[in-house]
Amino acid sequence: MKKLIVGLGEILWDMLPEGKQLGGAPSNFAFHTTQFGFKSKVVSAIGDDLLGQEIVDLLKQRNIDSYLSKNNHSTGTVQVQLDSNGIPTYQITEEVAWDYIPFTEELKEIAKQTLCVCFGTLAQRNEMSRNTILKFLQNMPKGNTILKILDINLRQNFYTWPTIEQSLYACNTLKINDEELILLSKKLGLTHKNIQGQCQFILQLYSLKMVILTCGVKGSYVFTPEKESFKPTTPIEVVDTVGAGDSFTAAFCATLLKGKSIEEAHQRAVDVSAYICSCAGAMPMLKEEHIL
DSSP states (O other): OOOEEEEESOOEEEEETTEEEEEOHHHHHHHHHHHTTOEEEEEEEEESSHHHHHHHHHHHHTTOEEEEEEESSOOEEEEEEEOTTSOEEEEEOSSOGGGGOOOOHHHHHHHHTEEEEEEOSGGGSSHHHHHHHHHHHHTSOOSTTOEEEEEOOOOTTOOOHHHHHHHHHHOSEEEEEHHHHHHHHHHHTOOOSSHHHHHHHHHHHTTOSEEEEEOGGGOEEEEOSSOEEEEOOOOOOOSOOTTHHHHHHHHHHHHHHTTOOHHHHHHHHHHHHHHHHTSSSSOOOOOGGGOO
8 A cells, every 4th residue: 555644634825925825734744745755635624715726726736635625614814924034923714614624434534544644733623623633543544653743733822731632642743843842841740841851751641652843943853762863953044934844744754654764854854844944935846855
């Protein structure tokens, strides 16, 4: 069976100052894993509207496979503002199509073929999509090589502690940034003063395979029960950071699934995400040097 990689959750239009661009962590993730030669799919929902049709058309243009249900809610949009350093802030529209992703028999079959999935908390703000995501995870194959990545992506007030904790128990790999780690550590009442101790505690508490921690310009870490990998951030002139974290996750997973070591996967992720930061938008084509 050819490995199927899935980005599961929100799909939307990022309304940037220069115009709209396809966005949402699942589509960014699926796009980049496709560039690494995998059969990838974005799973979400769109509205029966022009914005939804434009998403379908653009996914086809970019050779991104998809399973998009359609409903009577509007296709998702996000107002994005960039500061002087290219760091985005988001205003995310509520009650949109991706809040209502149904779990169907077809989606169950997709889950059974999925060896790697990436999901977050944003698409779980509504009960229907939250239940679909959890059912998808439950129907994936079993085994040590299966990757269920929670890219926690805490946005605005669209998360609750029960949702976070349920997701931590359902995943086997956590991707988190330094700001999110502070919030999670406070919630868990951790007394460890260093990030290594905090991540190792989370790793053990939720029986995870890995914790991937990104710290912006301060570098990134990958923790497993046996080892720790640190890589400095590649110095680069930043255009914007939209989608950089998603490209990091995609490159890391794709490299691991090609049989490379955690250290090799980590370095590839650092290189790819740095390149994404040097480009406008979340979905530029990678250079040949980035692809294995």
